[in-house]
Amino acid sequence: MNTKYADLIDQTFYFPQEEFKTENNKLFWHGINLMDLIEEYGSPIKFTYLPKISENINRAKGWFEKSFEKHNYKGKYFYSYCTKSSHFKHVLNEALNNDIHIETSSAFDIDIVNSLKKEGKIKDNTFVICNGFKRDQYIKNIGTLIESGHKNCIPIIDNYEELPLIQKETKKKFKVGIRIASEEEPKFEFYTSRLGIGYKNIVSFYEREIADNKQVDLKMLHFFINTGIKDNAYYWNELMKCLNVYINLKKVCPTLDSLNIGGGFPIKNSLAFDYDYEYMIDEITNQIKQACDEAEVDVPNIFTEFGSFTVGESGAAIYKVLYQKKQNDRERWNMINSSFITTLPDSWAINKRFIMLPINKWNMKYERVLLGGLTCDSDDYYNSEQHVNGIYLPVYEKEKPLYIGFFNTGAYQETIGGFGGLQHCLIPTPKHLLINKDENGKFTIKVFKEQQKSSELLSILGY
Template identity: 55%
Template sequence: MIKNRYFDLIDQTFYFPQEGFDIEDGNLIFNGVPLKYLINKYGTPLKLTYLPKIGTQIKKAKNMFNKARKALGYKGKYHYCYCTKSSHFSYVVQEVLRHGVELETSSSFDIDLIRNIVRKDWIDKDTIIVNNGFKTREYAQKISDLINDGFQNVIPVLDNKTELDYYEEMVKGKCNLGIRVATDEEPNFEFYTSRLGIRGSEVLNYYKERLAKNKKFKVTMLHFFVDTGIKDSIYYWGELKKAVKLYCELKKICPSLTALNIGGGMPIRNSLGFEFDYNYMVREIVNLLLSACQEEEIPEPDIFTEFGKYTVGESGALIFSVLDQKQQNDAEVWYMIDNSLITTMPDSWGIAERFILLPINKWHNEYRRVNIGGLSCDNSDYYNSEVHESQVYLPLIGKNDPEPLYLGFFHTGAYQDSLSGYGGIKHCLIPSPKHVLIYKDAKGNIVDKLYRAEQQPEEMLKILGYI
């Protein structure tokens, strides 16, 4: 018998069920949470954050780095920094801080966020706070104020050569510093060298001329970040090797240097067929650092990472209802959803990012190729390809089906809210979905709570000056 139910398609294409995804009575379960229960309780469109995943990810990364360090006899320490830009929400920052991490900031308002969480006693003046990004005067002032107020482990990372002037002027006592070295972009990118950081060829001279004899500053960190992420590619290993070589050269003239910050970019699962050997990559990174340091006879640096997407990406999901189907020609069928893809998952439009897409119900229906259409009038408001193939298959919707088809996009927890402007005005005034948090209560039971209701017309009309 030919099996052409949606379930069979998934079962035959992927290893399924897999971590985080299972089926019960024909309906999808996400990290043990029956999504139909949430839909029945809250309705759609629905954004959800499964908070326990954040801790799992942090523990996993720490374990991998520590296991590799131990196995290879690597003497430097490992520091897990959370970069707040991937999700600034208080419940995310609170959750990451429960797992003993440090923080990375990217802009002036981020320091206001830091001040706020100090008031809440979530961190103290010893927490390492790495300050990245191009510094405006305001951002540099707020960083300097932290240092002047006794925060011991603030590390402003110089993004350019003039930034130092701010700290000369604004910091009263001594100041730790990092230097960001600009990486070369992937060969197919529009630019050859990243705009972020100081040119690799200028770092040593800059240090000698401006910092070596300056008693106020102590350079402790070299930072680099490969924007396209940690990958087992010639390009990635090439950039890492260059950064490690520079670290070794700088260490020889800068004894205070102790840390190499390799940035973010650890990938997450964006398809059920996702394959990435995390343990291998981490071990190879640690190994590369160790070999280079042994060859140059310098102590191994402490390794800092700033994983954003890896920390929060897999905690997020978006659930929509299919409102209707439209057959626009013989080949093209549209499933029209009750929100906008372009505004709610801006990366799917802006950088063609793919997320795990699965139906919540109707897994026993036959499947068909479809295009998913959003509610805005923009012709870019669609989703019709996956990582593993340039099409999307979903269950057929029968004319007499008693309930709509529900769709979930998974692992959407990083960056989408900041890019979309959570709760702001939206393209075609399509509102932000309601937002539900799922977390463990004091007794360890999984509970759900409405964090924010669906955006109301008055909220947008107010921003727009009508009320």
């Protein structure tokens, strides 16, 4: 009988996969022996595999290059990283090694830009796309960046009052973009995004505020879909509406030359994940070219703002199963040595699922379990995977610890969880490792942050 955990995975998925394999009943991720990592650094631990960031950036660049060549597309492609996905310096350093641009969303983001400019990581020709609703300090920081001579700083106008406010902060000529207030998916509680300017008002706004404004050039139309780039009727319909606005705007605005298709690609959240990135890019390119050719306007440069796609698949977390509680005849609770609410907050807040696999004991029989966190909150649990009706793991043995890993956790989790700050029930933030490869392909590991100490938390609390 095929009753081992390895048999279950083999029967359910194509395995091994590009980033996962097993040797001697232990899990390897990108070639990293995860049990060796646990033995040296303990658990719980979080880690970032930096080469995955560069890999995904260059995959996307290659897909766009191939599509542009196929369709004889005359515009240029610009890969941007939205910093809100992960602001950490090691992430920005790795991403910026690949000739990319960035998108910001708040005042402090501009301080990060200035810091990276001093180190030469961001150049004067790097596009800094400033998104979001802009409060006073954000406006001021944008103005200061433009005043400093950064010609490729592009504030994206979110509402009618932002343009005159930015003009008060700088005397230099600058470029802007306009964000479209796209319609949300039917399942949303509201019809139109709170961000941006309505489809029907954009051309009139340009003619009223920008056309005769000698200080400002309109360069970019910004199109963002909250649910990301998906092959469904909703996405293609919104894209066509956006292209109609671009074409109408281009006919009256010669400086407009770029379309920002903000809204990211999905990342792998299951061993059964299936998404054709290359097809989506090719079809987007094709739709833009067809619409522009029919209208007899030049095709735009294409900007993307990939956040989760850039950094999400570089992150992982490992926990130890401390104990198993049998609450009734059917429910076995495997209690981990950390908290889902604090370390994987999206699993609690928006029911997001990550790839979850045991690190060891693949040769053991499996059982159906629930996973519980350490806090005293009833919501601190992880109870199902997207591909099955429950979680199956190797059987719990008190004397032989089971370790489990959650993968592709690199976007948003540290920021939403409050990295370095207070945690629910004062559960400490785990140790965080940075994993890289040297020029010989050998793994290098650096401790970025030790596990939080009691004194750090008490200091924040005023003790």
